[in-house]
Amino acid sequence: MEEESYKKSEGCTIKECQDMIQRSLRTPMVKFLMEHMEKTGCKVGDNFIKAVNCNRKMGGGYVRGEGIVVCSDQVKIQDDVNQVVIHELIHAYDECRASNLDWTNCAHHACSEIRAGHLSGDCHYKREFLRGFMKIRGHEQDCVRRRVMKSLIANPF
DSSP states (O other), rough: OOOOOOOOOOSOOHHHHHHHHHHHHSHHHHHHHHHHHHHOOOOOTTTTTEEOOOSSSOOOEHHHHHTEEEEEETTHHHHHHHHHHHHHHHHHHHHOOOTTTTTTSSHHHHHHHHHHHHOOOOHHHHHHHHHHHSSSSSSHHHHHHHHHHHHHOOOOO
């Protein structure tokens, strides 16, 4: 094994993250999304979701034609991994079902981010509270807007 996989930083090792990814594959939402991708005709192979050190402040990402990466150096617990996998699977599903999805088009990217933000539970009030964002009304809309803008700003296009 690579020495790097034993290195700890903010998150966990690649091995620990890979183990958490395997556990996430057994959760109902992940199973649901993967089954629907298969039904839509998108193949999800064994290496579709992998753990990597990202060296950036992000939980993971979807890479067209390659799959999903989970940033082991940024995730700490199973719930973090589950959340990243669900969010990125929604992007993968969007690309699978929409033949004209263009990630260089900000409107397309924003639409997928809005869907992922709402459907994945990223903006659940408990998560927002733990991030230090809390208000009684409208927290989900504010959260989705904030997270969509963060993702769009990171898009080089």
